[in-house]
Amino acid sequence: MKIIAVVNLVLLLVLAAAGFGYWKSERGSEVLKGKDWTAKKYGSVYVVSINTQAELVGALNDFAKTAGVTLGSVGGIGAVNEATLRFFDPQTKNYVDKTFNGQMEITNLTGNISTKDGQLYTHYHITLGNDNYNALAGHLLDARINGAGEFFVRAVKGGHLERTFDPEIGLNFYDFEK
Ligand code: FE
Numbered sequence: 694m695k696i697i698a699v700v701n702l703v704l705l706l707v708l709a710a711a712g713f714g715y716w717k718s719e720r721g722s723e724v725l726k727g728k729d730w731t732a733k734k735y736g737s738v739y740v741v742s743i744n745t746q747a748e749l750v751g752a753l754n755d756f757a758k759t760a761g762v763t764l765g766s767v768g769g770i771g772a773v774n775e776a777t778l779r780f781f782d783p784q785t786k787n788y789v790d791k792t793f794n795g796q797m798e799i800t801n802l803t804g805n806i807s808t809k810d811g812q813l814y815t816h817y818h819i820t821l822g823n824d825n826y827n828a829l830a831g832h833l834l835d836a837r838i839n840g841a842g843e844f845f846v847r848a849v850k851g852g853h854l855e856r857t858f859d860p861e862i863g864l865n866f867y868d869f870e871k
Contacts, residue, residue, distance in 0.1 A: 730756050730842075737850060741769075743842030749773065749802075750835045753844065754815055757806050764852025767804035767817065769844030773797055776821055778831035786863035793829055796839060797821040800828065806846070809856040809865055 721735040729747035732739050739760060743752045753767060777792045804817035817833040855871035858864070 725756075725760060727752070727755050727759055732756055732760065732846075734760075737848050739846040739848060741842075741844040741846055743771070743838050743844065745838050745840060745842075747838050747842070748835055749838055749842060750815070750817060750833060752838075752842070753804070753817070753846075754813060757815065757846070758813055760846075760848070762806055762846060762848040763808055763813070764849040764854050765806045766847045767802065767806065767815075767844060768847075769799065769802045769842070771799045771802075771838060771842035771844075772840035773799060773821065773836040774839035776819065776829075776836035777834040778819070778829065779834050780831055781864070783862065790834060793821070793823075795823060797823050797829070799836075799842075802833070802844070804833075806848075807854045807856055807867065809858075811855075814856055814865065 721733045721740075723733075725732040725734075725739075729752040730741055730743045732741040739756070739762070741753070741756050743749060757765075774796050775792065775794050776797065777790055780789045780791075781787075782789065798821065799819060800822045801820045802817060803819075804815060807814050807816075818831065819833040819836070820828050820830040822828055855868050856865040857868040857871065859866050
């Protein structure tokens with residue numbers, strides 16, 4: 694009888710621990726806060742909310758720095774009322790920057806996080822939908838959130854991937870040897 698009682702107690706403890714683990718994983722870690730963003734980590738994924746009127750690229754980079762994400766991917770949606778996109782011409786190696794104004798939906802932001810010379814290096818592309826239901830798209834330089842800014846950052850724990858500038862092409866490429 695005594696053995697059965699002990700087995701029952703152990704079983705109860707295992708179930709309680711599993712239940713606590715499930716409860717904890719569902720609710721994520723503590724809330725992180727920056728000047729222009731709030732975030733919470735679930736497993737290896739951070740959910741990041743960027744404040745309205747905040748500059749999107751600066752806020753995402755500030756989050757990555759604060760959270761210590763050195764390698765990862767970024768995805769998200771939201772709305773902006775100003776965005777500056779960049780177009781790179783590989784022929785001339787020239788950048789053409791253009792600012793668009795007016796309310797636009799972020800129908801997708803896709804980006805990645807790595808490092809260059811040990812410093813945070815981020816690369817974001819964006820697709821924006823305007824009030825004519827047309828899309829603008831390109832390399833994102835900066836944008837002002839007007840409404841919601843909802844992003845998921847998938848972090849590679851302890852990830853290390855440096856970039857090196859290729860003068861012939863004029864871009865910073867992944868350098869897996871570094
Ligand atoms: Fe780009």
